[in-house]
Each structure stands twice: as structure tokens, then as C-alpha cells.
Amino acid sequence: MANRLPPDPLESKPALSGGALAGRFAAIGACVVLPALAFAYVGGWLDSDRLSAGKIVGALQNNGGVHPGFRRNHAKGVCVSGYFDSNGAAAQFSTAEVLASGRTPVVGRFAVPGGNPYAPDSSVPIRSMALRFTEANGQQWRTGMNAMPVFPVATPKAFYDLTVATGPDPATGKPDPARAKAFFMSHPETGPFLGWIKTAKPSASYATEGYSSLNAFYLVDSAGARHAVRWEMVPDAHDADGAVAPQGTDYLDSDLRTRIAQGPQRWHLIFTLADPGDPVDNATQVWPSGRHTVDAGTLVLDGTQAQDDGPCRDINYDPLVLPTGIEASDDPLLPARSAAYAISYKRRTAEETDAPGVTPALAH
């Protein structure tokens, strides 16, 4: 005899009338929506004052302008490519494949902070390096680093307030120094940054800068032990004594192309291990000198491409894309960065550039 399925107990029930069906959907809807609303309330999402990544990106756009197709921060940049030669020295602290002896391909990007892709290179004394390492096992390590010793603020809220305080005054359309001053006066954690920026000068080259993770992370070893670290890319190239950056618009890109045409540019990846008690959730505080450091190997960059069609264009250098063996710390900037970069990425990759006669290539 053919197998027969037992009768479906629901089938044997009388059909519901239209009104009863609507009532049932309403009840199901209430079950889904009410807990969601409660969750949103507890999470603060219904609070109109709540800080969101969208609000932060909005503030960045307000300062730098909207430049379709460009990143909402660090808009002016250039793609680079090369590889990382690990010497295996950090493998005792981390199981990440990229830190075992061997070579890992890298796609990177140098940039100037700020949302205006046409800003002069001399407009800020900070440059950035972003890297994506792709391990043979398919996992990736993405990192965005800045050439500075500390970050000005410790929290996403303070980052937002700083962005607003240094943005154009709605009344004049120009930044108001008094507002910026008031922000810094009410944020003593900006002290170490202010101490540094007082004498910082725009460099003449991306290649002579050291770039720091600023945020702390954990290296995780084969026994599962976590080691708090920050990392830095320390350049082999150095400015000649007394070298001064030209006053001008676009010297960084041509300098990099000239240098790479003459030979690969190199940096050493240096991990600094925290001592117990060093802050691992506060990017405004440097760790005292004398910490244990590990030179993990050499970053070699031997190619450069325009950012409008180069391989870095469609990469979101989200600092939370980490391979096994590297983990995020509790630094609150990290999830805020991840969320803000995603919004910026979504916006820019959905846009055509609208500047007539100007393509992102001219602002690389």
C-alpha cells in the first residue's frame, strides 16, 4: 500500500472568517511589534537625541560637504598594493595566519583626514594608512591607522560633539573658534592630542610617516590567552633633516608615485604589548614608554593606483574585520567606527560622482 501522510490536524479545522483572520494577524503583529518596541525603547532607539552612526556621518558630511562617490571622511586618498612579509615573531602571541612566517598580499590606501576630496594636502598635519591583509585561508585583517600618537576623544559621543564643534557655524557658514575652544575646555581628555598637534606639521610624503592603530586590540595565542596590544607601521624612509612640505594641493600623490617607481616602500609592523593596568579602552591615552614591543615583519608597498578605479575603492576598511587570532578590545570607538564606515560605504558605493568635469581620479 502507498504511504499516506496522517491528516494535518489544522486542515480539519473550519476555515477562519475574514474578520477572524485579520484579528489573528493583528495579534501576531502585536506579539512581534510590542517586544521590538520594548527592545528599541530599552536600546534608546526611539530617543530623538540618541546618537547614531547616521548622525555622526551626517555631521562629517556637514563639515566636509557632500562629494558623491567619496568617503565621508579621509575622502582624499590613493590606493596602494603590495604584501606583508611576516618574520613569525608575533606568532607566539597570536594564531593569526598573517603573523605566522610567510607572505600575505595587501591592498591599502593612503589618505588625508577630512571629508573634502579637494582639500590641499597641507590642510591637516595628519595622514592615514588603511590596509587589508588577505590570508591564504580566506580570512581578512583590515585596519585603518592614523599618523598621530593619540586620538583626541575617547567616545563616539565626544567624536560627534567634536565634529559639530569644529564644523561651520550655521549663522556664518564658517567654523567658530569660540565653539571649538569651548569643546576642548570641556573635554580635558583632549589634552595629550592638543599637546601633540601644537607642533605637528603636514609631512611632505606618505612614505615617511608612522601609522598607529590608536585603538587597542587583543592578540589571542594558541592557548586562548589574550594579549592587549596597539600596533604601528614604522617607516624605513625618513625625511632629510630640515625637509619642509611644500605649500600646495596635491604633492602627496605624486611623491608616492615617484618613490614607488624608484623602488618598493617599506614599514615595520610593531606591536606594543600593554602592561597590566594600561588603558585598553581609551584611545586618548598613550601607554607609558618601556612597554614590550615585537617587530612582526615588513610591509612592502610596490604599486599605486588611483582611488576612483583602483582596488581600494570598494573596500570598507572596517577595523572590526579581524582574522582568528586578533580580537577587538572594549574601546567604544571601535563599534562606532564600524557602523559609521558601513554607512559611508553604502552611500558612496551607491553614488555617481556629480562634479562636472571632475572625477575622483583628479582628487586621488
Ligand code: HEM
Ligand atoms: C568614532 C570615531 C570615528 C568615526 C565616527 C570615524 C569615521 C570615519 C568614516 C565615516 C570614514 C570613511 C569610511 C569609508 O567610507 O570607507 C573614516 C575613514 C577612516 N578613519 Fe575613521 N572614524 C573614527 C575614528 C577613527 C580612528 C580612531 C582612526 C585611527 C586609528 C580612524 C582612521 C580612519 C582611517 C585610516 C580612515 C580611511 C580609511 C580608508 O582609507 O578607506 N578613524 N572614518
